[in-house]
Amino acid sequence: MTFSSSLPQNGGPGHEDRRPTESTRRADALMEEDVAWSHEIDGERDGDQFDRSERAALRRVAGLSTELEDVTEVEYRQLRLERVVLVGVWTSGTSQDAENSLSELAALAETAGALVLDGVIQRRDKPDPATYIGSGKAQELRDIVLESGADTVVCDGELSPGQLIHLEDVVKVKVVDRTALILDIFAQHAKSREGKAQVALAQMQYMLPRLRGWGQSLSRQMGGGGSGSAGGGMATRGPGETKIETDRRRIREKMAKMRREIAEMKTGREIKRQERRRHKVPSVAIAGYTNAGKSSLLNRLTGAGVLVENALFATLDPTVRKAETPSGRLYTLADTVGFVRHLPHHLVEAFRSTMEEVGDADLIVHVVDGSHPAPEEQLASVREVIRDVGAADVPEIVVVNKADAADPLVLQRLLRAEKHAMLVSARTGQGIEELKALIDDELPRPSVELEVLLPYTKGKLVSRVHNEGEVLSEEHTGNGTLLKARVHEELAAELRAYEPHVIA
Numbered sequence: 301m302t303f304s305s306s307l308p309q310n311g312g313p314g315h316e317d318r319r320p321t322e323s324t325r326r327a328d329a330l331m332e333e334d335v336a337w338s339h340e341i342d343g344e345r346d347g348d349q350f351d352r353s354e355r356a357a358l359r360r361v362a363g364l365s366t367e368l369e370d371v372t373e374v375e376y377r378q379l380r381l382e383r384v385v386l387v388g389v390w391t392s393g394t395s396q397d398a399e400n401s402l403s404e405l406a407a408l409a410e411t412a413g414a415l416v417l418d419g420v421i422q423r424r425d426k427p428d429p430a431t432y433i434g435s436g437k438a439q440e441l442r443d444i445v446l447e448s449g450a451d452t453v454v455c456d457g458e459l460s461p462g463q464l465i466h467l468e469d470v471v472k473v474k475v476v477d478r479t480a481l482i483l484d485i486f487a488q489h490a491k492s493r494e495g496k497a498q499v500a501l502a503q504m505q506y507m508l509p510r511l512r513g514w515g516q517s518l519s520r521q522m523g524g525g526g527s528g529s530a531g532g533g534m535a536t537r538g539p540g541e542t543k544i545e546t547d548r549r550r551i552r553e554k555m556a557k558m559r560r561e562i563a564e565m566k567t568g569r570e571i572k573r574q575e576r577r578r579h580k581v582p583s584v585a586i587a588g589y590t591n592a593g594k595s596s597l598l599n600r601l602t603g604a605g606v607l608v609e610n611a612l613f614a615t616l617d618p619t620v621r622k623a624e625t626p627s628g629r630l631y632t633l634a635d636t637v638g639f640v641r642h643l644p645h646h647l648v649e650a651f652r653s654t655m656e657e658v659g660d661a662d663l664i665v666h667v668v669d670g671s672h673p674a675p676e677e678q679l680a681s682v683r684e685v686i687r688d689v690g691a692a693d694v695p696e697i698v699v700v701n702k703a704d705a706a707d708p709l710v711l712q713r714l715l716r717a718e719k720h721a722m723l724v725s726a727r728t729g730q731g732i733e734e735l736k737a738l739i740d741d742e743l744p745r746p747s748v749e750l751e752v753l754l755p756y757t758k759g760k761l762v763s764r765v766h767n768e769g770e771v772l773s774e775e776h777t778g779n780g781t782l783l784k785a786r787v788h789e790e791l792a793a794e795l796r797a798y799e800p801h802v803i804a
């Protein structure tokens with residue numbers, strides 16, 4: 301199956317020269333399934349028993365009342381994305397930037413399971429406060445929707461509840477924004493109970509100001525009198541309003557409950573992390589823009605079989621794997637959720653705990669897709685999130701991936717601009733050994749250097765020195781293993797009893 305997804309090539313208002321772009325196999329595959337917007341459990345992805353029980357648990361958590369479900373069905377804009385037209389407002393930067401942004405939106409829509417029919421960009425100083433694109437353009441958009449037979453318009457930004465409603469009134473099909481789209485993808489991909497709960501929370505947060513009763517806009521019902529004011533009493537309070545208020549209250553309660561549950565789930569992960577910290581195992585976090593090849597790199601470095609997919613946000617659950625440097629030191633390597641420009645704020649919040657893996661790391665391996673048209677922009681957006689989660693001080697190695705597929709000129713440019721960068725290809729294995737060596741160099745070294753003579757009965761301590769420290773020399777003597785090593789404070793304290801002069 302083929303389809304044309306087209307974007308305007310150039311120019312400002314009125315200049316809508318369209319150019320077909322490539323479709324992905326992924327979108328086609330997804331079109332076969334009925335990919336729906338819901339907290340519903342996707343039977344196809346059901347992996348194992350553990351997953352199943354987690355899902356059952358989540359179903360209960362997400363189960364709002366039947367009454368509320370009616371509202372969510374209408375109001376949550378069920379992203380049964382099928383045939384979509386994209387629309388962007390280009391406010392700054394070059395036309396190429398605007399096009400890249402819309403291409404990314406197309407990739408996001410395809411990842412969500414939509415068929416992208418068309419895309420238009422309008423040049424404006426800022427989005428129209430009422431309808432996002434100008435009202436004249438909105439009419440034109442209506443024509444494009446009719447012509448192409450689209451059932452959904454996806455806007456490249458976060459729209460206010462009012463903008464969504466007004467634009468919907470003009471184009472007469474469902475309008476969703478980039479935020480809802482990303483939330484949808486996250487909802488489809490989240491696997492762990494925690495991930496699912498975080499997405500559900502972010503969805504509710506997004507939905508809260510966007511609730512509408514009986515297909516009318518909230519602002520109209522409220523007469524513009526601010527949110528939630530029910531001061532007028534029975535006579536002035538319409539049934540829709542009452543319902544909305546009840547629903548809102550229920551959602552808020554649900555959200556509070558969800559936050560508590562997430563906090564509890566977080567504790568489990570926190571304990572594991574503390575355990576790792578206690579053993580002073582250095583940690584490396586792989587961060588980077590979505591689809592940069594983070595999971596591929598993790599697999600290359602550790603042989604872990606993490607899902608790799610040519611789709612945005614294939615990974616939503618942080619995977620932590622053990623890895624070993626060429627010199628034999630153990631460290632942990634964490635795969636993380638990919639970043640995307642304009643990552644919805646709710647999601648950054650919701651995934652903050654996940655991103656703490658990054659904040660906590662001894663080293664960030666920042667993967668960037670060298671074959672992308674604008675890798676510099678991706679580097680910048682990721683760094684913004686890294687700053688956001690308080691990880692700005694963590695040392696960073698920039699790993700330019702997909703060297704096999706990238707334009708050599710772009711690679712040169714990147715390496716010139718990024719001082720601490722190297723080229724790899726997770727696909728061909730190019731540069732992987734060098735990266736391992738670099739990680740070895742960059743990992744913090746244990747602080748205490750000592751020499752000990754460990755009796756052969758203390759084999760456990762010997763292996764701890766190997767795993768947690770750095771062995772400088774090892775010799776098997778008549779009295780035991782003579783080790784010269786660098787270790788962390790705690791281990792040093794246990795080893796001091798075996799310093800040769802003590803024994804001798």
Ligand SMILES: Nc1nc2c(ncn2[C@@H]2O[C@H](COP(=O)(O)OP(=O)(O)OP(=O)(O)O)[C@@H](O)[C@H]2O)c(=O)[nH]1
Nearest residue numbers: 591592593594595596609610613614615638726727
């Ligand atoms: N040509 C080429 N493709 C690569 C390379 N590394 C990864 N890819 C492809 O890039 C796509 C994304 O790879 P992933 O490893 O899933 O990327 P990710 O950063 O984990 O993506 P998310 O988890 O979705 O954020 C897949 O189709 C990979 O096969 C590489 O070195 N060269």
Ligand SMILES: [Mg+2]
Nearest residue numbers: 594595614615
């Ligand atoms: Mg991944």
